[in-house]
Amino acid sequence: MSTSPKVAVVDDDEQVRESLAALIQSMDLEVECFASGPDFLDHYTHDQPGCVVLDLRMPQLSGLEVVEALTSRNIKVPIIMISGHGDIPAAVSAMKAGAVDFLEKPYRGAALMDSVRRAIELDERNQKTEAERGLLLERFGSLTDEERQVLELTAIGKPDKAIALKLDLSLRTIQLRRASLMRKMNCHSRAELIRLSETLKQTTA
Amino acid sequence: MNTLPASSPPPAPLALLVVDDNPAECDAVRRRFESESHFRVVVACSREEFERQLAAECFDLVVSELAPWGLDELWTFDRLDEQAQGVPLVIVTGRGSECAAVAAMKRGAADYLTKSPGYLDALPQRLAGSLRIYEEERRESRRREQWLNQALNLVSVVGFDGYIKHWNPAWEAVLGYTQEEMLAVPLRERLHRDDRARAAEFREQFIKGKPVLAAELRVVCKDGSYIWMLLNALPCLEQQVYLATAQDITNRKRVEEQLRESQERFLTIAGATKDAVWDWDLRENKVWRNESYFQLFGVPDEDPANTIEWWLSRIHPDDRPRVMAAMPPPVVNGQQQWILEYRLLRADGTYGHVFDRGFVVFNSEGQSVRMAGSLMDISALKNAEERLRESEERFRLATKATRDAIWDWDLQKGDIWRSEGFQTLFGYRPDEVEPNFNWWRARIHDDDRDRVLADLPLLDRSSSQQCMFEYRFRRADGSYADVIDRGFVMYDADGKPARMIGSIMDISERRRAEEMAHVHRDELAHISRVSTMGEIATGLAHELNQPLTAIANYAETCARSLRAQHGDPKVLDWIEKIAANTHRAGEIIRRLRGFTRKSESRRSTVEVGELMEEVIALLEADARLQNVRVRWEEPYEKEFVTVDPIQIQQVLVNLLRNAFEAMAGNRPECRQVTIAATADDEFVEISVEDQGEGIAAENFDRVFEAFFTNKSNGVGIGLAISRSIVEDHGGRLWVTPNPTHGVTFRFTLPLVGVPDVHVTESSRRR
Numbered sequence: 001m002s003t004s005p006k007v008a009v010v011d012d013d014e015q016v017r018e019s020l021a022a023l024i025q026s027m028d029l030e031v032e033c034f035a036s037g038p039d040f041l042d043h044y045t046h047d048q049p050g051c052v053v054l055d056l057r058m059p060q061l062s063g064l065e066v067v068e069a070l071t072s073r074n075i076k077v078p079i080i081m082i083s084g085h086g087d088i089p090a091a092v093s094a095m096k097a098g099a100v101d102f103l104e105k106p107y108r109g110a111a112l113m114d115s116v117r118r119a120i121e122l123d124e125r126n127q128k129t130e131a132e133r134g135l136l137l138e139r140f141g142s143l144t145d146e147e148r149q150v151l152e153l154t155a156i157g158k159p160d161k162a163i164a165l166k167l168d169l170s171l172r173t174i175q176l177r178r179a180s181l182m183r184k185m186n187c188h189s190r191a192e193l194i195r196l197s198e199t200l201k202q203t204t205a
Numbered sequence: 206m207n208t209l210p211a212s213s214p215p216p217a218p219l220a221l222l223v224v225d226d227n228p229a230e231c232d233a234v235r236r237r238f239e240s241e242s243h244f245r246v247v248v249a250c251s252r253e254e255f256e257r258q259l260a261a262e263c264f265d266l267v268v269s270e271l272a273p274w275g276l277d278e279l280w281t282f283d284r285l286d287e288q289a290q291g292v293p294l295v296i297v298t299g300r301g302s303e304c305a306a307v308a309a310m311k312r313g314a315a316d317y318l319t320k321s322p323g324y325l326d327a328l329p330q331r332l333a334g335s336l337r338i339y340e341e342e343r344r345e346s347r348r349r350e351q352w353l354n355q356a357l358n359l360v361s362v363v364g365f366d367g368y369i370k371h372w373n374p375a376w377e378a379v380l381g382y383t384q385e386e387m388l389a390v391p392l393r394e395r396l397h398r399d400d401r402a403r404a405a406e407f408r409e410q411f412i413k414g415k416p417v418l419a420a421e422l423r424v425v426c427k428d429g430s431y432i433w434m435l436l437n438a439l440p441c442l443e444q445q446v447y448l449a450t451a452q453d454i455t456n457r458k459r460v461e462e463q464l465r466e467s468q469e470r471f472l473t474i475a476g477a478t479k480d481a482v483w484d485w486d487l488r489e490n491k492v493w494r495n496e497s498y499f500q501l502f503g504v505p506d507e508d509p510a511n512t513i514e515w516w517l518s519r520i521h522p523d524d525r526p527r528v529m530a531a532m533p534p535p536v537v538n539g540q541q542q543w544i545l546e547y548r549l550l551r552a553d554g555t556y557g558h559v560f561d562r563g564f565v566v567f568n569s570e571g572q573s574v575r576m577a578g579s580l581m582d583i584s585a586l587k588n589a590e591e592r593l594r595e596s597e598e599r600f601r602l603a604t605k606a607t608r609d610a611i612w613d614w615d616l617q618k619g620d621i622w623r624s625e626g627f628q629t630l631f632g633y634r635p636d637e638v639e640p641n642f643n644w645w646r647a648r649i650h651d652d653d654r655d656r657v658l659a660d661l662p663l664l665d666r667s668s669s670q671q672c673m674f675e676y677r678f679r680r681a682d683g684s685y686a687d688v689i690d691r692g693f694v695m696y697d698a699d700g701k702p703a704r705m706i707g708s709i710m711d712i713s714e715r716r717r718a719e720e721m722a723h724v725h726r727d728e729l730a731h732i733s734r735v736s737t738m739g740e741i742a743t744g745l746a747h748e749l750n751q752p753l754t755a756i757a758n759y760a761e762t763c764a765r766s767l768r769a770q771h772g773d774p775k776v777l778d779w780i781e782k783i784a785a786n787t788h789r790a791g792e793i794i795r796r797l798r799g800f801t802r803k804s805e806s807r808r809s810t811v812e813v814g815e816l817m818e819e820v821i822a823l824l825e826a827d828a829r830l831q832n833v834r835v836r837w838e839e840p841y842e843k844e845f846v847t848v849d850p851i852q853i854q855q856v857l858v859n860l861l862r863n864a865f866e867a868m869a870g871n872r873p874e875c876r877q878v879t880i881a882a883t884a885d886d887e888f889v890e891i892s893v894e895d896q897g898e899g900i901a902a903e904n905f906d907r908v909f910e911a912f913f914t915n916k917s918n919g920v921g922i923g924l925a926i927s928r929s930i931v932e933d934h935g936g937r938l939w940v941t942p943n944p945t946h947g948v949t950f951r952f953t954l955p956l957v958g959v960p961d962v963h964v965t966e967s968s969r970r971r
Binding site for chain 2: 023084
């Protein structure tokens with residue numbers, strides 16, 4: 001994954017699109033332009049940190065529909081919605097759909113640049129967490145079924161005695177198993193283990 | 206309170222290892238936990254002991270000093286990781302610091318406590334909190350105690366010697382004695398003098414181990430008054446005590462007393478009266494009747510029956526269905542009176558006309574539980590009335606059949622008879638209507654009176670026999686009704702005017718409907734104007750905002766580039782002014798749109814059919830003028846939508862007018878518009894089908910764009926507005942071509958559940 005950020009601009013108005021690209025390029029960012037929702041969805045790849053500046057009102061697919069399509073494809077990229085038709089319900093539904101910002105055309109250049117910068121930072125953070133989750137999943141994969149059982153029961157706060165009783169094993173076995181699973185998960189305390197298992201749950205959900 | 210049930214057996218105790226280098230501290234902790242059955246405590250004062258215990262047993266919880274035996278601060282964590290990983294560790298320390306606490310928590314401590322004075326008291330609970338047990342137990346026992354203290358019933362343990370051993374605070378609240386006063390004398394002394402003998406009987410029972418249930422006793426209060434108590438008591442022979450619960454039933458006793466008195470009073474009166482009196486218990490379905498009832502309507506030499514069926518069987522067969530129909534007495538409050546006239550078999554075997562008047566008694570839930578009333582034989586009265594009624598029936602029927610107010614003016618005597626219509630139409634009670642000319646004259650509106658009186662026909666042959674006026678007539682409530690008054694003069698044999706008969710028709714409703722239609726039309730026109738402006742502004746805003754955005758973007762880019770290259774500051778200033786002015790333009794457009802959007806929509810829940818019929822009525826004249834037939838296919842059931850009726854009607858008016866215009870070139874017999882409404886679970890779909898020239902294929906989508914029009918005289922905004930109105934209501938508007946001629950416009954609106962008001966209204970109508 002390349003690390004230089006890239007901003008996608010989606011607007012059906014050529015003049016708006018090109019001027020926006022010029023402005024974002026002046027921030028020393030890479031820009032990719034798309035003239036319609038379908039064009040964007042067909043060609044966009046989220047393989048480097050960045051964000052999308054998306055027009056709300058476009059023929060064929062509206063900005064909201066584009067966001068829905070991205071969500072259904074599990075592409076999590078921060079989206080800044082812009083609209084020359086701004087009204088409260090539109091802004092509300094854009095934010096509900098998952099946009100990180102909503103700007104009404106004509107916006108102030110500074111406001112847009114600020115928003116783009118913050119969106120890229122957010123994306124970088126998200127990707128980092130994502131990578132951590134990947135590592136965590138990998139580690140989880142290395143556990144034996146027995147160790148997973150102990151992990152699950154520990155994570156919901158069961159005392160060792162209850163775990164032993166439930167699994168019909170001796171207390172000592174349980175404690176040995178947990179020691180081994182904590183080593184494999186690279187984890188140092190029961191509290192950390194609970195946190196990790198929460199993260200795992202969100203990832204697998 | 207040793208009689209209370211024991212709690213369920215406690216779970217196996219949790220093994221707790223306490224690590225502290227101070228033996229006194231260890232001891233204190235152990236003592237503290239002695240009474241806590243949930244924990245089993247093992248202490249380790251020395252490092253050797255700690256190691257030994259850790260090896261010997263698996264603990265559920267470890268409580269440790271932060272740095273025992275002068276070791277490293279997080280030493281215990283490390284040891285546990287090696288020996289007993291995952292066992293929760295609670296740090297209890299005498300020298301806490303914020304920094305250490307944060308480090309410990311980060312390292313995975315389950316909790317962190319400082320040894321402040323009294324910390325030991327809270328320790329078991331705090332530990333249990335970390336393990337999420339125990340607290341629930343404690344809460345339960347506290348709840349039990351609280352319940353006992355707050356219970357309104359009096360609860361006490363009384364010894365067989367008669368002295369109270371324990372009691373709850375309710376005793377003091379009810380009786381007023383202090384604890385000392387209550388404990389000083391045997392309970393027996395506090396009983397009413399007449400009840401003391403019974404208390405002695407109870408004692409006999411207790412000694413045999415028998416409980417006393419639901420005994421009613423009077424207890425004397427501190428202020429000398431007495432209260433009634435309902436007592437339940439259970440002896441416990443081993444401890445020579447009984448557990449007694451008592452409830453204050455003074456109020457109930459008082460009500461019972463009053464009830465008995467009023468019952469006696471009623472029976473005395475019912476026995477004395479000549480009227481037939483009855484009392485029907487609806488729940489038991491039993492009827493009580495007094496002596497007079499059986500004397501008048503009973504069967505001699507037969508046992509009086511106490512059923513309602515007996516009474517029904519004696520009603521005249523012709524009246525029975527009517528009486529039975531009125532029989533289940535009304536279940537709702539309010540209508541408490543029940544009045545019927547019917548024929549009932551008398552004791553002598555003939556039928557008598559009776560006037561039966563009852564009233565219904567409801568319980569607190571509003572159900573009818575009882576009916577009581579009296580019967581009066583009104584046969585004599587009835588016969589006279591019968592004859593009179595026959596003679597008047599026909600005329601009354603005639604005047605009733607018309608909704609008008611009828612008057613009959615005897616011109617020779619001056620008397621005027623007026624029909625019931627004056628009551629139904631204008632609200633005058635019969636006693637308020639005076640049989641003279643001035644009464645009428647005074648009720649004509651001041652502005653109309655002179656004109657009407659001047660037009661009254663000259664009362665001779667020369668004038669017309671008929672006359673008609675329109676004027677305003679004052680109602681009983683002071684408001685005015687628009688009326689049309691028609692009169693007809695009749696002459697006697699000598700040709701002199703003898704009588705004038707006429708009728709007054711109330712046309713206020715019609716007038717108001719006319720005015721409403723007028724207002725409605727104005728309103729529609731206004732909304733149409735405002736929303737046209739709004740739609741133009743919105744369309745314009747979008748069109749203009751695009752180039753403005755591009756200008757702003759380029760200006761900002763130029764400014765950045767100039768700044769980076771340290772270009773001419775004058776040019777930079779100009780470019781920044783370009784950007785600023787672009788925003789000004791944007792603001793102006795925004796304000797314009799905000800202004801036109803102010804006309805808020807007012808939504809209400811309406812029935813689709815009503816909405817449609819109003820529109821059809823509104824366009825009736827247009828349709829007639831253009832020779833168009835409008836067919837309306839109602840949905841199978843009443844469907845309700847929550848909309849701004851004016852806006853939706855505007856949509857319908859737009860679609861219908863378009864349809865009319867599209868058929869202007871057709872032969873008159875081929876000008877038909879069909880409006881239909883169909884519904885599924887979520888939406889009602891309304892369609893407007895014309896037989897017009899249709900729409901070119903490439904224009905099917907464009908017709909909804911602003912400023913697109915086929916008409917030479919149109920702005921091309923009607924369908925754009927209609928679409929935004931429908932979408933605003935959560936629906937869709939589209940058009941499809943018909944198989945033969947013309948097109949069908951369809952739009953959907955989300956349905957709402959049938960609103961309550963409408964349910965009651967429509968069910969009442971049925």
